[in-house]
Structures are given as structure tokens and as C-alpha cells.
Amino acid sequence: MNLKTNDMKKVLYLLFLMFSMFGFSQSEANLEKQITEVDRMAFVDPDSALVMVKKLEPKIDDDKLQSKLLLAKGSAYSVKHLSSAALRSGFEALDISQKSQDSLMMVNTLGFIGNQYYILKLNKKAINYLNRAETIIDFLKDGSLDQMSANIYFVKALIYKDNLDPAFAITYFDKAIFEYNKNNDRSSLLNKNITKIQKGYSLIDIGKADEAEQLFLEVIKESDRYKMAEVSDYAKVGLAITYDNKKDFIKANQILLETEKRIGKTGNIGLLTEVYDALSQNYLNQNNAPQYFFYNQKLEKNLLTNDNVEEKSFSELLRKNIETQNSEFENNQNLFYLFAVLIILFNIFSLFYIRKKINGLKSVKF
Missing domain, CATH: 1.25.40.10 (Tetratricopeptide repeat domain)
Incomplete structure (x- = not known):
């Protein structure tokens, strides 16, 4: 696609939100609510979101919350068009989620990293990370991940569509539709x-x-x-x-x-x-x-x-x-x-x- 860079960054940040927000559907504790607020603030006021991140970082020692805060931080950097910083946060979150064996957070972080590479038009790398997220979802076979799986398929379809491969894009659009139909x-x-x-x-x-x-x-x-x-x-x-x-x-x-x-x-x-x-x-x-x-x-x-x-x-x-x-x-x-x-x-x-x-x-x- 022949798009302006800032437009691409906006939509890919939003696509990331589809992953990060859906990953935490349980009742949230106070800190988790604050992190979710950072998620939302990152879109409308990324600088303020980063200030909140600095205040919250010393208070968090839970692996899942640390990963989520890093993704919120990464999304703020993404909105500010700082893809390198966003990727650093994403990889830090991925490292924590891998060490804690938190499969859901791994899917979130892999999806985020894949989207950042898509922003940079490094589509092979984007597909690689989205494929890894898809593999985890397929392995878990957890019905609660149906929506997450659909979002992964949807983003992959967009990548193939953007790269003028509509037939392959249709395959993934169909997979996404199948998953969305479950809800x-x-x-x-x-x-x-x-x-x-x-x-x-x-x-x-x-x-x-x-x-x-x-x-x-x-x-x-x-x-x-x-x-x-x-x-x-x-x-x-x-x-x-x-x-x-x-x-x-x-x-x-x-x-x-x-x-x-x-x-x-x-x-x-x-x-x-x-x-x-x-x-x-x-x-x-x-x-x-x-x-x-x-x-x-x-x-x-x-x-x-x-x-x-x-x-x-x-x-x-x-x-x-x-x-x-x-x-x-x-x-x-x-x-x-x-x-x-x-x-x-x-x-x-x-x-x-x-x-x-x-x-x-x-x-x-x-």
C-alpha cells in the first residue's frame, strides 16, 4: 500500500490494542486497572502515558503485570513513531513472558512485535512473529483464545492483502471469520x-x-x-x-x-x-x-x-x-x-x- 508512515503507525497501534486489551478479561486489581488506563492514554496522550509508566514501574513485581506495563509503554512509543523503542519494550515483555511461561502474554507480545515489524514494512519478520503467536494458540486449543486467534488471522490477512497476494489473504480472512463466528x-x-x-x-x-x-x-x-x-x-x-x-x-x-x-x-x-x-x-x-x-x-x-x-x-x-x-x-x-x-x-x-x-x-x- 502507498500509505503515509504516520497513518500506518496509528492503525498498527490500534491493531495491537486488539491483542493487549482482550488478553485480560478477568477482574482487574488496582495496579492492573492503572496499566489499562496507560493503554488507553497511550493513544491520546503518549507522553503522559510514559510518565505514568515511570511511576508504576517501581510498584510492580508480578511478571504478568510487568509484561503488560511494558506493552503499554511500547504502545506509547509506537504512537510517538519510535518503533525501535517500541520493539525494545516488546522484546522485554516477551522475555519475561517466556521465562514465566505465560502463554497468553506470549501471544500478546508476539502479536505486538509482529505489528511493529509490519509498521516498518518488514513483512517477513512480521509474519514470523505472528506465526509464532498462531502456533501457541493452536497448541493450547483454549476456547478463550478464539478472539485472539481471529485477530492474528485478520492481521496476517491484511499483510498478504497489502503485498498483493489477495488469494492468500482470503484464506486468512476466512480463518478469522470462522473464529469470530464462535462468539x-x-x-x-x-x-x-x-x-x-x-x-x-x-x-x-x-x-x-x-x-x-x-x-x-x-x-x-x-x-x-x-x-x-x-x-x-x-x-x-x-x-x-x-x-x-x-x-x-x-x-x-x-x-x-x-x-x-x-x-x-x-x-x-x-x-x-x-x-x-x-x-x-x-x-x-x-x-x-x-x-x-x-x-x-x-x-x-x-x-x-x-x-x-x-x-x-x-x-x-x-x-x-x-x-x-x-x-x-x-x-x-x-x-x-x-x-x-x-x-x-x-x-x-x-x-x-x-x-x-x-x-x-x-x-x-x-
Whole structure:
């Protein structure tokens, strides 16, 4: 993918949160709660998180808590774009978890290290550490690790997708979907549908637009049923792209224009930007130069605007989700945080798909 470095670092930090938060689902003692607070703070204020880490370090002598604090420290460094420091923290946590034979923390740390190598575009190393995490999960055969396993598969699928190997990516998207299906909670449902959308784009890449169409329709139906409007809109953009691939431009335009009106009322710049990308591509395929340039200009304007509001929107979204009292997650705070993270991920991934195409669009001449 042709992404800005800071965008890549943000999303990979968020992917790490999917590992670290889910790994501690039991009741937390006071110190563990403080470490979890550092996890959250690292995303919105990494400098303050590092100050808290220094205060907590002398108080902790438990191996699991030390490992978790090191991962919180690593995530703060990651947000500050200090991958080397983040990796050092990750390897320290891995060393402690290996010596204490804490399999769950080993999976967390291996996942974190794999993500850091992905940030650095060292994909072979990333796959190596994610494979090690996957091996531990397979060996343990512990049902409580189903979600963790799904997250490992999901990240590996993204790596293969980014490296233009959509067929292999689909294999891992399918594995992730299988694991997400083992849970009926809302976060698993959300994650499953995000994974299906990513799989749909990979199906388009290998020329299986009909299969992608059915997949997007499934996501739309389920998302509408459970009132996940943004996921539904995201899938509708993918559905329109399948029609564009099948040269059914009228149907594609109809879906995109209706989606544009609906999204415009919500102020979701990420999704709106993707709609403009799809519309410009649609008109490009029709050799309609005026409409292509009209929507391409909107696309570029939104991309510039998004750079200014992206960090603010992340912080506000995380704060709102932390403050909201949602009864569905009242008895499982970690799942609640995971849900917040996945919503943020959903908004980021919509931008990733766009940025991959921008250079190609700009180079077109009529």
C-alpha cells in the first residue's frame, strides 16, 4: 500500500490494542486497572502515558503485570513513531513472558512485535512473529483464545492483502471469520463484518466480483439488522465497486449517490472520501471526463481535510466510547474498549483503500 508512515503507525497501534486489551478479561486489581488506563492514554496522550509508566514501574513485581506495563509503554512509543523503542519494550515483555511461561502474554507480545515489524514494512519478520503467536494458540486449543486467534488471522490477512497476494489473504480472512463466528457478542459481529468487507475487496482483486457482491449483500443485511449503519455504508461502497467491475455503471452510480447523501449528513469524512473515490473511478471507466474530474477534486479535498481532523476525531471517538455507559458491555469492560477500537479501525481502513489508488487516478490522461 502507498500509505503515509504516520497513518500506518496509528492503525498498527490500534491493531495491537486488539491483542493487549482482550488478553485480560478477568477482574482487574488496582495496579492492573492503572496499566489499562496507560493503554488507553497511550493513544491520546503518549507522553503522559510514559510518565505514568515511570511511576508504576517501581510498584510492580508480578511478571504478568510487568509484561503488560511494558506493552503499554511500547504502545506509547509506537504512537510517538519510535518503533525501535517500541520493539525494545516488546522484546522485554516477551522475555519475561517466556521465562514465566505465560502463554497468553506470549501471544500478546508476539502479536505486538509482529505489528511493529509490519509498521516498518518488514513483512517477513512480521509474519514470523505472528506465526509464532498462531502456533501457541493452536497448541493450547483454549476456547478463550478464539478472539485472539481471529485477530492474528485478520492481521496476517491484511499483510498478504497489502503485498498483493489477495488469494492468500482470503484464506486468512476466512480463518478469522470462522473464529469470530464462535462468539455472538456485538464486538465479534462488528469485527466479522469488517473482515468480510476486506475479503470482498480481495475477491474483486482476483476477478470474483459475483462472490464479492454476495458477500457485501450479506454484510449489508446483517449490519442493517443490528443497526450498524457505518458498516452497512462501507459495504455498500464495496457493492457499488462490484457493479462497476461488471460494467453496470447505472446501478453502481445509484448506490454511491444515495450513500453520499446519507453519509454527508453524518460528517464521516473517511466514508465520504471512499464514496468520492468510487464515483471518480466509476466515471473514469465510463470515459466521462467532466464527472471524473469533479469527483476526483472532491476526493483530493477530502483527503487533505482528513489529515487535519483525523487525530482529533480519534481522540473524541475514544473519549465518547469510554464515557458512554452501554449496558451490553457493562460486565466486560475489555470488550467495550475493543468495540471502540474496531470502530476507529473501520474508519481508518476506508482511507487505506483510497490512498492505495490515488497515484493511479492522478496519472490518468484523457
